[in-house]
Amino acid sequence: MIADAPIPVAVLTGFLGAGKTTLLNFLLKDPFLSDAAVIINEFGDVGIDHLLVERADENVIEMASGCLCCTIRGDLIDTIHDLLARRGRGELSRFNRIVIETTGLADPAPVLHAVMSEPGLLAACRLEGVITVVDAVNGMATLDAHAEAVKQVAVADRIVLTKVDLLVGQEGEDTLFAIIGRLRKLNPAARLLTTHRNEATAERLFTMGLFDPRTKTADVQRWLAAEAYEMGGRHHGHHHHHDVSRHDAYIRSFSFTEANAISPQGLELFMELIKSYHGPNLLRMKGIVKLADDPGKPVVLHGVQHVFHPPVRLQAWPDGDERTRLVFIVKDIEKPMIEGLFRAFTDQISGGADAFTDKTLSLNR
Incomplete structure (x- = not known):
């Protein structure tokens, strides 16, 4: 038996040497995570021995903070299912959060896919977000050399910059900027x-989901941060003259709004088309959408590559803005293609069939 309310799941990632282990040690001492379950890839990679008080069994460790810690046994989904089942049977304390720590070389997308697409987990868990750790000293070189590191940053909800204290003098200041x-x-x-100075506290890092933990209501404006994405799009624009040695030369972010409603069928087809044609390059997508069947009750969308969390229908608009708002972080996808395709579906309600046909055909080019 699982908890009535979905358990928030956060993913902690970061490239090798970024300081993820040190950050995890610091966070596990924070009372904010005292009722958390932590899943790590290999127990030996994380130096938390000094926090252990007793071994509950061969897979789950109880720590001095009250947290539970376990390793991934073969498959992440099986590990989460096992934790939830044992929690439901009363064999483990009723943790209220799951933190998944990835390996330094990991693409975080498969972990996100597991949480967002496994039918058995969808009723029990909800993705809270991604925390990515970046080394301030070596981060530029790491991003230049490793596409995985770029992706870890691109999909993040929170970025933690480590080793800032090692940057001294004018050269250090230039590196930091x-x-x-x-x-x-x-x-x-x-x-x-x-x-x-311990700025990256657990509360600041883990309050990143759609629902404000204090009010238990949807905070769409904070979650979407659409204005920031739009500014990012202005910085990136249509870049064809980047240094091609940089993996992030092809990453761009953008957002757009739409006052017209879209039909549920149109939204479903729009999502299927962008997943089918651009799934691997659709790094992150969030949105709140006005549906034609009931414009007063929007749906919330959340996707990572070709996997989308089941849409959540809100009982009312959470703020005074009743427009569709969509934000994207993508690789090698231009804003006009995505925006034009979506608007073509909203045009269907007013008879814009030609626009829909043109935009659909353009996906094949």
Whole structure:
């Protein structure tokens, strides 16, 4: 038996040497995570021995903070199912959050896919977001050399910059400004925190989902951060003269709004088309959408590549803005193609069939 309310799941990622282990150690001492379950890839990779008080069994460790910690046994989905089942039977304390720590070389997308697409987990869990750790000293070189590191930043809801205290003098200041600027271009909406002076607290990092944990209501404006994505799109625009040695030369972000409603069938087809033709390059997508069948009750969308979380229908618009708002972080996709396709479906309600046909055909070009 699972909990009535879906359990928030957060993914902690970051490239090798970024300081993810140090951050995890710090966070696990925070009372905010005292009722969390932590899933790590290999127990030996995370130095938390000094926090252990007893071994509950061969897979689950109880820590001094009260957290539970376990390793991924073969398959992440099986591990989460096992934790939930044992929680339901009363064999484990009733943790209220799951934190998944990935390996330093990992593309976070498969982990996100597991949480967002496994039918058995959808009723029990909801993706809260992604925390990506970046080394301020070596981050520029890492982003230049490794496409995985760029993707980890691009899909993040929170970015934690480590080793800032090692940057000293004018050269250090220049390095700090450069890495911050690059992170902002890659992901303009992610909240950027540092480990310097313990700024990256658990509460600041883990309050990143759609629902405000204090009010239990949807905070769409904060979650979407559409204005930041739109500014990111202005910075990126239509770049064809980037340094091609940089993996992030092809990453762009943008947002758009639409006052007209879209039919449920049109929205479903729109999502299927962008997943089918652009799934691997659709790094992250969020949105709140006005549907024609009941314009007063919007749906919330959340996708990573070709996997979308089941839409959540709200009982009312959470703010005074009743327009569709969609935000995207993509690789090698231009804003006009996505925006034009969506508007073509809203045109269907007023008879714009020709626009729909043109935009659908353009996907094959």
